[in-house]
Amino acid sequence: MGSVQERMSACLARIHAQDHRWRAMLALNPQAEAQALESGLKASIEGKPLHGFILAVKDNIDVAGMATTSGCKALAGAMPRQDAAVLRKLREAGVLIIGKTNLSEFSFEIRSRSSLGGDVLCPFAPHATAGGSSGGSAVAVACGYADGALGTDTGGSIRVPASCNGLVGFRPAHGALSMEGIAPLAPSTDTVGPITRNVDDALRLYRAMGGKVVLPPSVAGLRIGLLRQAYGEDQSIVAAVEAAASRLWDHGVELIDPVRVEGLEALIEGPHIVDVEFASAFNAYLAHNFQPGTAPASLADILESGQYLADYSAVLKARLGANPDAAGRVLERHDQLAALLKDTMGHYGLDGLLYPTMRVIPQDLANPKGGWAPELAARTGWPAITVPVAPHGAVRPIGAELLAPTGQEGLIFALARLMGNT
Template structure:
């Protein structure tokens, strides 16, 4: 569908867009997709935008701080941009994503670029078709600008792979960028692309988004197909956008979402995406009358948590000041951390999911089994994990596995009933309040033998909250400020299953009331980011 109807809708919600500094200037560091489309309509070309991003990648990923966020640049990015510019001129834009440069985590299949999961074993292997989400984005006119570095096969939280090495955090080069979508996080915040794609099985969209001062959008289970994405879990895997604004995350999500016969989980989301690209949810006054529950059980309480908790307290005050009815604390009546810990898929799904993916790459794909993968070359820390998963019991008839999945449904039901009981629209809590570990602490031997968090650290509130992970309910992290080490802190917002419109409405209104986006000092403006046309 061409964009005429969508643009009419967008015009009706002009409050969602930022105003230009000048009538003929676009600032890539502050503009949204809505601003970009207006600039394109007025004569700016996507070729010019891609040129700016390529120059910033050369300056800061390949030189300067050498963030190491990019694995592969698309060799025909400028050619693709020129073709889309010509099409726009002749026929008009395809969608709000027409001409938008996207950074893609390198576990999404792309028919024209290698998909490696960051593993040396898969170096140079190019799929014969796109992942479902990539195909939708291309059809909408998006430009696949680059594939990003990640924790190898998305198994980790430090941004380390055998093929790509260590991603650096642009806000503090000594700290981990979060993972597993660390390259997409670092790349988007450093202005290497307009939006990024992440995946998560634990919190690998929201965790690196928080540490990169971005909006991380983990959708309801089944809203977005996982077909064509290197898997970890059949039930827990999710895919979603990482962006510099709620507006951009919402628009990108509206394109990614869709029902797909190759991922039957996606039938759960059938009919759950609005036809207006979520634009009607982008209301500056969206907090007026909203009922919000503060889950104090998910706050860290140690001295080390205090600086981040203070930022979250300030964010909650902004919610109140903007007209929200805040129930603080929300009486939970149970230990959510215990419930989350008891809800897990274990090792039962990993081998069958990964080997099904290998088969989907076709008969010429060199890897058929996990032993093939290990033999071909993976980062050292994965070898033991894959050995354990290779010997794990099959899911079918596995009583322990079935009990864990039933626990997930119990948690999901419990959270919904809790929200219904107190008549709240969303729950809020910090995504993480523990200080971010240094690369030297987390990855002492270049990724081969990372030091895991100790038991006390990994089991207390404030260290990577995973209630959304365990329940499959949609969540979004939105910037809340910067910790004493310069690394960003994020407020996490959780909504009911398939209530993405309410989630977006609350997150957008909070973002407008408490803007906390800031370009990292390590990747300053080059003087080319404000484009005149």
């Protein structure tokens, strides 16, 4: 394993040697080596469960002394007042910050492309997107730049890149963790969570961030439904998820196959909450989050500057013109979806639902047509986890997602330990 300082130096060396290819990092922490040295001089301290854990942080999450850019050139000098609330907790647990990661600018898409960093590329397929919007965080972990990373997830932005890069990604229940010091996309569905190589590290990070988890004594007898409506047509994905389900069966989990949720697709269609909430939330964030004079005063100022990804000109203008009063109608559909899923699970006697994280494996740099499955957690507010399930020897990773109602986080982590192919 080596000392903390040696591990930090090795991670930095990998970034300097490799990241010109993948574009995962936007900035390195200038204090990273000094903090590793200080940490290494101390013995592993009781009460510091993540002593020496090296963390990369999505660049829409505040790190004191480093700009929080959301990938946007206009925010290149935007200096936060302090660490984000979850990051303060992680530092107390012993975490060391190596740097800030590239992302989809403003977290708008499920690919990662920004005016500051360009496209984040998948190390398993350099011709393809790494997924998004937390793509830089996922690639940083996949390439060994860090032990784990933080991402944000509004509609799939932790789970999609984790799936694309063979990693574990956990989206907490909405409201489970503080979003203080994190750029908003849609406050009604925004979350922050870990991306890691294994389930246990995701659990450790989540607990250190303030998450509450009670693991069940056994998974035997739990009932998991296979939501084949979300599967898509790629038979390699279908087979990998079925193999993950079989691993759960081997541990005594009952599988209900298939489960059908009548009316599900209709509730996923229509206006997205991001279209309604983004502009007002981001304007408030610009007004209050940064040290005076370091950030644009408003989204309108960013638009006027031209210092943003040209791809987003139309959507920025549309979201600036959105009527925030429309949020109530969108959120009513979210409530209807949560009620529908709760009723369906009650009908089948289910503890959770299993399905592919994405319907496709990205083959280019376009925004992938991954399907609506990641929106199930986003719109219900329930927690969900993706784990890598591709067979050994597969060229491209595949993720399977497990969803359960809020309060069942322990069940999610216990089952995730068993269904992954790691």
